[in-house]
Amino acid sequence: MIRPLFGLLALVTAFGLVTTGCSKKSGASSNNGEKILRVGNGAEPQDLDPQATAGVPEHKIQSTLFEGLVTDAADGQGIAPGVAESWEISPDGRTYTFRLRSDAKWSNGEPVTARDFVGSFERILNPSFAAEYASMLYPLKGAQDYNTGKLTDFSQVGVHALDDRNLQLSLTDPAPFLLEAIKHNAWFPVHLPTLAKFGGIHRKGTPWTRPGHLVGNGPFVLTEWRPNQRIVVRRSPTYWDRDNVKLDQIELHAIENQETEERMFRTGKLDYAYGLPLSKIEVYRREHPDVYRQEILLSTYFYRFNVTRPPFNDVRVRRALALAIDREAIVKNVTRAGQQPAYNITPPSARFAARTTLDAGLPDQPARIAEARRLLAEAGYPDGKNFPTAELLYNTSDGHRAIAEAIQQMWRVNLGINITIKNEEWKVFQDTCLTGNYQIARAGWGADYDDPHTFLSIWRTGDGNNQTGFSNTDYDRILGGALSTPNETARMEAYQQLEAILARETPIMPIYFYTRVYAISPRVKNWVPNPLDLRGWKWIDLAP
Amino acid sequence: MFRFIARRLLETIPVLFIIVTATFFMVRFVPGGPFDSEKATTPEIRANLEAYYGLNLPLHQQYTNYLKAIVLHGDLGRSTKYASRTVNEIIADKLPASLQLGGLSLLIALVLGLTAGVIAAVKRNTKTDYAASSFAMIGICVPTFVLGPLLVLVFAIHLGWFSASGWYDWQDRILPSLTLGIVYAAGIARLTRGGMLEVLNLDYIRTARAKGASEARIILKHALRGGLLPVVSYLGPAIAGILTGSFVIETIFQIPGLGREFVNSAFNRDYTLVLGTVILYAVLIIALNLVVDVVQVWLNPKLKFE
Numbered sequence: 001m002i003r004p005l006f007g008l009l010a011l012v013t014a015f016g017l018v019t020t021g022c023s024k025k026s027g028a029s030s031n032n033g034e035k036i037l038r039v040g041n042g043a044e045p046q047d048l049d050p051q052a053t054a055g056v057p058e059h060k061i062q063s064t065l066f067e068g069l070v071t072d073a074a075d076g077q078g079i080a081p082g083v084a085e086s087w088e089i090s091p092d093g094r095t096y097t098f099r100l101r102s103d104a105k106w107s108n109g110e111p112v113t114a115r116d117f118v119g120s121f122e123r124i125l126n127p128s129f130a131a132e133y134a135s136m137l138y139p140l141k142g143a144q145d146y147n148t149g150k151l152t153d154f155s156q157v158g159v160h161a162l163d164d165r166n167l168q169l170s171l172t173d174p175a176p177f178l179l180e181a182i183k184h185n186a187w188f189p190v191h192l193p194t195l196a197k198f199g200g201i202h203r204k205g206t207p208w209t210r211p212g213h214l215v216g217n218g219p220f221v222l223t224e225w226r227p228n229q230r231i232v233v234r235r236s237p238t239y240w241d242r243d244n245v246k247l248d249q250i251e252l253h254a255i256e257n258q259e260t261e262e263r264m265f266r267t268g269k270l271d272y273a274y275g276l277p278l279s280k281i282e283v284y285r286r287e288h289p290d291v292y293r294q295e296i297l298l299s300t301y302f303y304r305f306n307v308t309r310p311p312f313n314d315v316r317v318r319r320a321l322a323l324a325i326d327r328e329a330i331v332k333n334v335t336r337a338g339q340q341p342a343y344n345i346t347p348p349s350a351r352f353a354a355r356t357t358l359d360a361g362l363p364d365q366p367a368r369i370a371e372a373r374r375l376l377a378e379a380g381y382p383d384g385k386n387f388p389t390a391e392l393l394y395n396t397s398d399g400h401r402a403i404a405e406a407i408q409q410m411w412r413v414n415l416g417i418n419i420t421i422k423n424e425e426w427k428v429f430q431d432t433c434l435t436g437n438y439q440i441a442r443a444g445w446g447a448d449y450d451d452p453h454t455f456l457s458i459w460r461t462g463d464g465n466n467q468t469g470f471s472n473t474d475y476d477r478i479l480g481g482a483l484s485t486p487n488e489t490a491r492m493e494a495y496q497q498l499e500a501i502l503a504r505e506t507p508i509m510p511i512y513f514y515t516r517v518y519a520i521s522p523r524v525k526n527w528v529p530n531p532l533d534l535r536g537w538k539w540i541d542l543a544p
Numbered sequence: 545m546f547r548f549i550a551r552r553l554l555e556t557i558p559v560l561f562i563i564v565t566a567t568f569f570m571v572r573f574v575p576g577g578p579f580d581s582e583k584a585t586t587p588e589i590r591a592n593l594e595a596y597y598g599l600n601l602p603l604h605q606q607y608t609n610y611l612k613a614i615v616l617h618g619d620l621g622r623s624t625k626y627a628s629r630t631v632n633e634i635i636a637d638k639l640p641a642s643l644q645l646g647g648l649s650l651l652i653a654l655v656l657g658l659t660a661g662v663i664a665a666v667k668r669n670t671k672t673d674y675a676a677s678s679f680a681m682i683g684i685c686v687p688t689f690v691l692g693p694l695l696v697l698v699f700a701i702h703l704g705w706f707s708a709s710g711w712y713d714w715q716d717r718i719l720p721s722l723t724l725g726i727v728y729a730a731g732i733a734r735l736t737r738g739g740m741l742e743v744l745n746l747d748y749i750r751t752a753r754a755k756g757a758s759e760a761r762i763i764l765k766h767a768l769r770g771g772l773l774p775v776v777s778y779l780g781p782a783i784a785g786i787l788t789g790s791f792v793i794e795t796i797f798q799i800p801g802l803g804r805e806f807v808n809s810a811f812n813r814d815y816t817l818v819l820g821t822v823i824l825y826a827v828l829i830i831a832l833n834l835v836v837d838v839v840q841v842w843l844n845p846k847l848k849f850e
Contacts, residue, residue, distance in 0.1 A: 047627040054581070130592035132585055148588040204596065205627040227629070227637055228800035229711060257795050263696055263708040264798070427576025427813050434584060444582065464584035 034248040035542040037524065040261045040274035041252040044228050048209040050185035051124040054133040056533065059185045061252055064233045064537045065216035066188040069098050069117070069167070070179055072536030076528035077350075079179050080536070083112055083189070083217065084167070093174030098167045105238040106191050107214075107221045114161035119201075120189045121159045129202045136186035136448070139175040173483040176491060177451035183534065184448060191215040219245045219538040228254050239538075246526075246541035262519070271521040271542070278399075281337055281517055291519045294338045298347050298531040299446035299514040300455065301339075301403075303392070306439050307507050308469035311388055315505055316379040321440075322358055322509040324372035324414040325407050326365055330511065334406050335399070337517045342510035344499050345445070346455040349531060352492055356500035358510065369414045376415055384416025392421045394442035395429040403511070404442065433467050441467075443508070447532060452495040453482070459502065470507035545841075549834065556830050563826045564614075564819065568607055571810070571818050578624040578813045597624055610819070620823070621816035625809070631820035634805060639824075641711055642801035645720055645794075646787035652725025653732055653786075658775075660729070661736025665771070666763060668741060676733065683730025692723040692796040709798035720797040724790055728782060735778055740771035769843055776843065780836035784828040788821075 042057040050062040063072075071082035084098035104112040121140070124131045125147045138144045141158030145151035158170030171178070181187070192201055194215040199206035207213055214222045219241065220233035230253045235245050253270065255261040258277040265273035276284060276292075284292040305312040305321075312318055327341030340347075343357035362368045373383070381387045392408065394400040404421045411417050419440070424432060433441050445465075447454045457463070460479050461471040475498060482494040502508065520527055525541040579585065579593050594600040598609065613619040620631035629637075657680075664676035696719060700708035707716040743749065744767055752762050794801040802821060809817035841847045 044626070046625055049628065052627050054583070127588075127592050128596070130589070130596035132579070132581075132589060132593065134589055135586060147592075148586075205622060205629065207628070209628050226800065227626075227634070228804065229798075253798075255798055257798070259693065260709050260796055260798050263693075263701065264710070267700055267704075267708045269708070269710065425576075426811060427580050428574070429576075430580040430582070431575040431577075434580070464586060467584070 035246065036249040036251065037247050037272070037540065037542055038251040038253065038270050039272040040255045040264070040270050041231075042254070042274050043256050044254040045231070047205060048214065048222070048225070048231075049190070049204065050188040051120070051129070051131050051133075051190060052204045053185070057254070060535060061231055061233075062185045062188060063218065063535065064220040064250060064252075065214065065218045065222055066185070066190075067104075067218045067239075068182055068184075068187045068189070069100075070182060072183060072530070072534050072539075074526065074528075074536060074539040076530040076534075076536070079183065083117075087179075093176065094171045096169040096171070096178060097162075098169070100165045100167060101240055102165065103240040104217060105240060106217050107236055107238050108191070108194075109238055110191075111164075112189060112217050113164040114167035115164065116189045116192065117167050118159050118161050119192045121157070121187075122154050123190065123192070123195075123201055124186060125154075125157065126202050129204065131186070133184075133186045136181065136184055139171050139173070139178060139181070141170045141172045175483060176488060177449055177453055180449040180451055189217060191217075220250060223249075230254065241538060245538045247537070250537065265519050271524050272527075273519040276517050276519055278336060284519060288519070290522050293518050293520055293529075295516045295518075295529045295533075296340070296347070296531055297446070297514040297516045297533060298349065298450060299444060300342055300345055300347055301442075301444050301511045301514060302342070302345065303407075303509040303511065304433070304438075304441045304443050304468045305507055305509065306436055306441075306469055308436065309439055311379070311381075311390065312439060314379050316375040317381075318506040318509070319358075320372040320375040320379065320415060321411060322372075322506050323362065323368040323375070325410045325509075325511070327511060328365070329410075330403060330406055334402050335512065338515045339512040340515070342513045343503075345502060345508060345510055346452045346495070346499065347447075347513040347531075349450065351450065352452040352495060354499040354503075355496050356503050358503045358506065360503060372415060376417075381417070384418075387417040390417075390419045390439045392419050392440040392442075393429065393432065393438045394421065394423050395426045396423045400442050407511075434464075436467065436469060440509075443467075444514075446514075450531060452492070456495055456498045456502075459498075459507065468507040470505065472501060472505060475501045545838070549838070552834050552837075556827075559830065560823065560826060564611070564823060565607075567819055567822045568610065568815075569603075571813070571815050572603060574813070576813055578815065580813075597622070610816075614823075620820040623809075623814050623817045625812045625814040625817065631816050634817060635802065635820055635824060638800055638802040638805055641799055642794075642803060643787055644717065645724065645790070645799060645801060646783070648717060648721035649724035649728065650783060650786055652721055653728035656725065656729035657732025658736055660733040661775075662740060662763065662768065662771075664733065664737040665740030665744065668737075673737075677737065680730045680733040680737075683726050684734070688723055688727055688790070688792045689796060691726065692720070692793060695719050695723055696796075709796070711797070711799045716797075720793050720799060723796075724786065724793050728786065731778065731782070732775055735774045736771060739774045740767055743767045743770040746770070773840060773844055776836055776839050780832045781829060784825065784832045788825050788828060 041060055043055065045058045045061055046053050046055065048061060048065065050066050067082045069082055069084040070079040073080040083100055083104045085101040087096055087098045089096055100112065100114055106112060121137060123129055124134050125137055125143055127147055127149050134147045142151055142156050143158065146154060146157050160168045162168055194208050194213065195201045198208035198213060211222050211225055219236055219239045221236045223234050224232035230251050232249060232251050234249045235247065236242060239245065255264070258275045261270065261273045261275065262277055262280055264270045305318045307313055331339040331341055343359045344354040346352060346354055359368055362371055376384065392404055394404050401423065408419055408421050411419055432438050445455060457479060458465040459470055460466065460476050478494050478497050482491055485491040485494060516533060523543045525543055526539045579590055598606060610621065613621060622630050623634060626634065660676040660679060664673045667673050696708045699705050699719060706718045710716045749762060749767055752766050788802055788806065791803040791807040793799065794803045805817060806821040809821060
């Protein structure tokens with residue numbers, strides 16, 4: 001009498017058979033002479049609508065399917081013409097006129113016109129659409145007012161179609177980084193008739209982004225989207241520069257776990273692994289230099305001080321803590337992926353490198369520690385005596401914990417102070433930082449575009465991303481004037497002054513500049529380093 | 545029996561109601577919200593977002609709206625994280641992969657576990673028993689995040705027999721099902737061995753022996769039925785867990801299952817997806833516990849539906 005058991009077994013077997021029977025045969029790419037690139041792409045995209053998302057994995061996919069006015073250059077530096085074949089900037093830097101190419105087409109064959117851009121910008125700025133990254137378009141005159149509902153007439157916003165092929169953008173202030181900024185997916189055009197067909201222009205999450213529905217204007221078109229598995233795009237037959245597109249197909253796999261991704265790369269299922277697990281970096285560096293890559297990324301790892309609360313309302317205490325840690329030791333022994341020690345917030349680039357940093361005049365670690373001790377004693381805590389209890393907060397992660405522990409130990413040894421460390425789950429942590437309910441908190445900041453403005457504009461009084469309570473009238477004044485300066489030299493000089501103020505006031509404690517460590521098959525060609533990790537997909541090629 | 549099942553089904557309604565209500569308010573009282581991110585948005589944009597998803601309404605109104613949508617339309621709402629998908633769609637999309645993985649794992653678990661358990665009980669205190677019991681002990685002690693990569697290392701990377709990860713064809717199914725199956729097999733083996741040992745000492749087994757039944761008949765027909773009772777009560781919640789997906793296995797093997805959504809939705813404060821997965825999990829547990837109760841009565845003549 002084991003009928004129930006058999007029943008159960010039969011049920012389970014049936015489950016297995018029925019469900020496995022449903023699966024389609026695919027997986028490892030069979031390329032019949034076709035060039036199929038398979039890449040790891042991080043998290044599952046929240047959506048493919050370029051105006052509804054703000055993340056990096058989404059941006060990578062969207063930049064295969066859409067193209068903005070300008071796009072990424074083949075060498076990874078600067079910009080190349082996109083939908084716009086040329087542009088003019090007025091002498092006051094406030095008006096940009098783009099000439100759209102006549103052969104720019106949507107994937108359904110319709111031409112891409114200046115009116116498409118105007119309609120798209122209206123969509124992302126419309127308050128009822130509630131776009132997270134609408135603020136990317138705030139340099140446009142009236143854009144912020146329209147987005148916040150203070151202005152209801154969109155014709156007063158600084159974007160106008162002079163005719164089908166001429167688009168004019170008018171800015172409130174000159175924004176010398178505008179051409180860099182408009183590479184962001186928030187500035188991509190969308191095909192409004194398609195949106196209207198699938199449930200409305202000002203609605204998010206309608207099925208217009210599904211394969212078969214999506215109409216884009218990029219070098220590739222969407223053919224498959226399996227959530228948490230992969231997105232497949234194929235070469236577009238209507239893209240204006242289709243003759244220069246090298247790949248036939250790209251598979252973008254949604255993989256968050258680096259160990260899994262590395263195993264896929266090792267078993268030949270990926271040509272490119274987005275990141276390498278820490279435990280594998282050394283092995284790859286030593287044994288597989290042909291696939292190992294390490295690149296600078298425009299991002300900074302730092303700690304925020306809450307300058308409104310004792311003891312960190314005293315600049316001497318903040319400076320003492322910031323000087324007393326050994327950044328070289330942290331990047332060499334803790335983070336171990338080639339990061340660069342940071343003594344200021346803006347990562348050095350061809351465009352800008354800070355002159356005055358935290359360690360100005362203190363050439364080596366002993367000198368920095370001596371200065372830190374002197375400052376702490378001056379603040380009333382000689383050798384750390386009577387230093388009040390303080391807490392360092394980080395978001396739960398093994399990596400952040402290891403860094404926090406190392407820094408805690410450095411403060412204990414070098415300054416004689418005991419700072420407790422505490423972790424919070426990511427969303428709780430963000431809430432805590434946003435409400436200023438911390439003393440020292442871990443932070444990171446990555447550039448949206450390659451310009452120091454993106455690192456220095458957040459420290460203005462009351463900025464949503466400031467979160468330290470730092471408020472300095474000189475800083476606000478110089479920052480406010482930076483964009484109206486007559487030329488680039490003067491503007492960079494303004495940023496130098498801002499860096500000097502941050503070094504002096506130390507509302508934040510920079511720790512290191514990020515690097516990106518990944519593995520890529522030697523077959524992949526034209527994969528160039530880019531400090532924002534942006535890809536001009538059409539340039540990339542695959543050797544047989 | 546039908547009255548029993550009908551009554552149990554009616555009892556489900558208040559239970560589900562309490563679960564939905566408690567979850568709804570609990571996720572709301574956790575600090576942090578769906579739109580918090582490393583880069584803070586302006587208060588106006590945040591207000592727009594909250595208005596778009598109806599999160600600006602008073603909480604009790606959101607709650608009644610949510611209940612109404614479920615009861616009247618079976619609509620679990622829209623995901624705030626995956627803007628282009630509804631919760632119903634995400635569940636419909638992800639559940640099949642979890643069911644496949646769970647089904648295969650369960651099959652492996654039952655075959656391995658029952659065999660090992662019965663053999664260990666019959667040959668108790670011999671080398672065979674020690675071997676089977678050691679297998680069970682190891683299976684219980686080694687976590688899936690160790691076993692999974694270990695199996696991948698041997699069978700995918702060195703031998704190249706199966707895929708290291710992915711969820712496209714049959715080769716992708718083997719290693720994850722084996723990993724998850726072995727863990728449950730271990731538990732089943734131990735329970736089966738324990739249950740069988742208890743039963744094998746009872747009078748009716750001696751009676752069966754005395755009347756000359758063959759050993760195979762005694763074990764498969766008489767002993768197994770009673771010996772399986774502890775396994776059956778273990779299987780109810782275990783199957784619910786196994787079918788709704790495993791976060792660890794799905795992550796290691798890159799499987800588009802529901803287990804990851806279940807865990808990540810909480811991290812993302814994707815309120816509707818949290819609720820949707822919790823409701824599904826609750827319904828499965830309740831349903832499977834009911835099945836277990838029915839099966840137990842069937843197996844054990846001493847129990848009655850009442």
